Amino acid sequence: MKNIRNFCIIAHIDHGKSTLADRLLDFTGSVTDREKQDQLLDTMDLERERGITIKSHAIQMDYEYNGEKYILNLIDTPGHVDFSYEVSRSIAACEGALLIVDAAQSIQAQTISNLYLALENDLEIIPILNKVDLPSANPEEVTDDIVDLLGCKPEEVIHASGKTGFGVDKILEAVIERIPAPKGDPNAPLQALIFDSVYNTFRGIETYFRVFNGEIKKGQKIKFVATDKEYYADEVGTLKLTQVAKQSVKTGDVGYLITGIKTAKEVKVGDTITDFAKPTTNIVEGFEDVKPMVFAGIYPVDTEDYEELRNSMEKLQLNDASLVFQPESSAALGFGFRCGFLGMLHMEIIQERLEREFDMTVITTVPNVSYHAYTNKTPDEAFIVNNPSDLPDPSTVNRVEEPYIKATIITKADFVGNVMSLCIEKRGIIINQTYLTTERVELTFEMPLAEIVFDFYDRLKTVSKGYASFDYSPIGMKTSKLVRLDILLNAQPVDALSALIHADNAQHIGKKMCEKLKELIPRQQFDIPIQAAVGAKIISRETIKALRKDVTAKCYGGDISRKRKLLEKQKKGKKRMRQVGNVEIPQQAFMAVLKLND
Numbered sequence: 365m366k367n368i369r370n371f372c373i374i375a376h377i378d379h380g381k382s383t384l385a386d387r388l389l390d391f392t393g394s395v396t397d398r399e400k401q402d403q404l405l406d407t408m409d410l411e412r413e414r415g416i417t418i419k420s421h422a423i424q425m426d427y428e429y430n431g432e433k434y435i436l437n438l439i440d441t442p443g444h445v446d447f448s449y450e451v452s453r454s455i456a457a458c459e460g461a462l463l464i465v466d467a468a469q470s471i472q473a474q475t476i477s478n479l480y481l482a483l484e485n486d487l488e489i490i491p492i493l494n495k496v497d498l499p500s501a502n503p504e505e506v507t508d509d510i511v512d513l514l515g516c517k518p519e520e521v522i523h524a525s526g527k528t529g530f531g532v533d534k535i536l537e538a539v540i541e542r543i544p545a546p547k548g549d550p551n552a553p554l555q556a557l558i559f560d561s562v563y564n565t566f567r568g569i570e571t572y573f574r575v576f577n578g579e580i581k582k583g584q585k586i587k588f589v590a591t592d593k594e595y596y597a598d599e600v601g602t603l604k605l606t607q608v609a610k611q612s613v614k615t616g617d618v619g620y621l622i623t624g625i626k627t628a629k630e631v632k633v634g635d636t637i638t639d640f641a642k643p644t645t646n647i648v649e650g651f652e653d654v655k656p657m658v659f660a661g662i663y664p665v666d667t668e669d670y671e672e673l674r675n676s677m678e679k680l681q682l683n684d685a686s687l688v689f690q691p692e693s694s695a696a697l698g699f700g701f702r703c704g705f706l707g708m709l710h711m712e713i714i715q716e717r718l719e720r721e722f723d724m725t726v727i728t729t730v731p732n733v734s735y736h737a738y739t740n741k742t743p744d745e746a747f748i749v750n751n752p753s754d755l756p757d758p759s760t761v762n763r764v765e766e767p768y769i770k771a772t773i774i775t776k777a778d779f780v781g782n783v784m785s786l787c788i789e790k791r792g793i794i795i796n797q798t799y800l801t802t803e804r805v806e807l808t809f810e811m812p813l814a815e816i817v818f819d820f821y822d823r824l825k826t827v828s829k830g831y832a833s834f835d836y837s838p839i840g841m842k843t844s845k846l847v848r849l850d851i852l853l854n855a856q857p858v859d860a861l862s863a864l865i866h867a868d869n870a871q872h873i874g875k876k877m878c879e880k881l882k883e884l885i886p887r888q889q890f891d892i893p894i895q896a897a898v899g900a901k902i903i904s905r906e907t908i909k910a911l912r913k914d915v916t917a918k919c920y921g922g923d924i925s926r927k928r929k930l931l932e933k934q935k936k937g938k939k940r941m942r943q944v945g946n947v948e949i950p951q952q953a954f955m956a957v958l959k960l961n962d
């Protein structure tokens with residue numbers, strides 16, 4: 365046990381965690397040349413393509429240092445705010461953390477929020493100045509920033525490059541020298557913490573855990589404390605690039621467990637595994653509950669695919685417990701699901717995975733947050749509104765509350781003005797402004813979460829020319845003047861296009877929505893009026909003029925196969941359309957409200 369080190373890597377997004385992890389694996393000889401590829405731990409195709417880490421990964425490395433053999437368990441974590449819950453899980457399974465800071469970009473919003481998480485869990489922090497090979501690197505200044513943030517000595521900051529491999533030996537030395545060995549009693553009853561689970565089609569759920577006390581043996585009868593379920597440990601082992609089955613996994617170590625569990629719901633991340641006959645009295649603490657922040661409807665394009673969509677979502681949920689969904693129906697779209705996501709990126713990922721891994725074509729409706737509505741009849745009882753169309757009749761509503769967040773933005777001094785105007789436009793209230801250095805400013809705002817959902821990231825990037833980083837945490841509900849904006853196509857309300865917005869913005873957004881929809885909905889054989897309404901009041905109107913597009917008109921040659929090809933092509937184009945009444949609506953139209961400024 366004294367030669368085990370458990371550590372994670374934390375950083376702001378794109379500061380080079382996954383690349384550095386690859387170098388550590390190379391250097392310790394944990395991968396053969398044949399297995400080598402970039403971002404080795406990002407196993408999902410989607411992760412590789414987007415260059416982001418979505419799920420946590422764990423891997424064990426063997427390393428010899430000063431003549432002694434060490435086992436190093438590395439847990440790679442995602443950097444995007446949507447996935448901060450993954451970070452918190454992994455952190456609780458470690459004794460130390462490598463805090464990576466990009467030598468060109470310095471400390472960013474998530475560097476700080478992840479650092480706080482690590483400090484709360486008493487982790488030993490090893491600061492790493494990464495990407496020193498970059499021509500734009502600014503090692504002296506960024507080292508000063510790190511020293512200021514951590515209160516450490518400049519010589520404790522390790523200079524490294526994930527690209528060239530520079531400094532990797534120093535990092536491994538620091539992991540062994542500075543991070544404490546795990547503590548725990550090998551003879552105590554089993555106490556292990558679940559920090560992740562993965563669904564495998566052939567083997568069911570694989571549970572990843574860290575043993576704090578005792579050991580977990582193959583064949584042992586075990587119990588999951590929170591879910592109060594018993595299992596036999598059919599297979600246990602450690603996590604090299606592939607799984608290595610063992611007779612037991614001992615105190616301090618990280619490993620996997622296969623018990624033939626088929627549904628993800630039985631495995632709760634943060635739960636404690638213990639021995640059935642001799643249960644532990646300690647429960648591992650320190651976990652956040654995963655709460656969805658953004659909701660949207662997901663509907664099959666073809667109504668017949670509803671059951672298949674349900675199956676696909678259930679399977680997705682097996683390896684992404686943070687996805688929640690329940691059936692809902694929409695007058696416009698038929699049967700589908702109201703889904704809860706961690707954030708906008710998570711939503712995009714789910715949609716993409718449904719399409720890639722399950723070959724589903726889906727329509728996603730405008731995302732919204734979760735509101736609390738209070739009616740005059742029951743002014744003390746909150747009615748949860750996860751879908752704008754569930755908002756009770758305005759005349760009976762006493763008040764509506766919406767979730768607020770504390771937003772932290774770090775930007776350059778030059779862009780403070782721009783960032784402020786954006787945040788104020790988004791109903792933000794400035795709480796604090798601190799100069800981290802003469803160049804870099806930290807701004808803190810209180811803002812409605814709903815405003816972040818609507819095109820905030822893109823706008824922030826534009827107004828700061830990319831020099832702003834952003835992080836947020838929920839601070840509770842506040843009363844707001846909210847109204848439901850309805851859209852009528854051909855005089856028929858389309859519930860899937862409704863959105864809850866602030867009353868002061870209704871006129872403006874209603875007008876823009878109509879204009880945007882006019883652009884997005886293809887002309888059809890008849891005029892289509894588009895109207896925006898609040899309650900019974902129409903606040904804006906546009907008309908899509910009739911047109912008949914005869915795609916075969918060009919095929920004067922009369923070659924039937926050519927004609928068929930064109931019709932096929934047209935059919936494909938229609939795939940993502942949805943017939944509502946007699947109007948065909950393309951997918952983009954359902955997200956129109958998000959793109960009003962494009």
Ligand SMILES: Nc1nc2c(ncn2[C@@H]2O[C@H](COP(=O)(O)OP(=O)(O)OP(=O)(O)O)[C@@H](O)[C@H]2O)c(=O)[nH]1
Binds near residue numbers: 376380
């Ligand atoms: N020049 C240089 N580029 C680097 C270095 N390390 C990483 N990069 C590049 O920086 C980008 C981000 O690297 P990743 O390792 O994917 O970053 P990450 O922090 O794992 O990102 P997330 O997993 O999304 O949080 C990639 O384009 C890398 O090629 C480095 O040391 N030097």
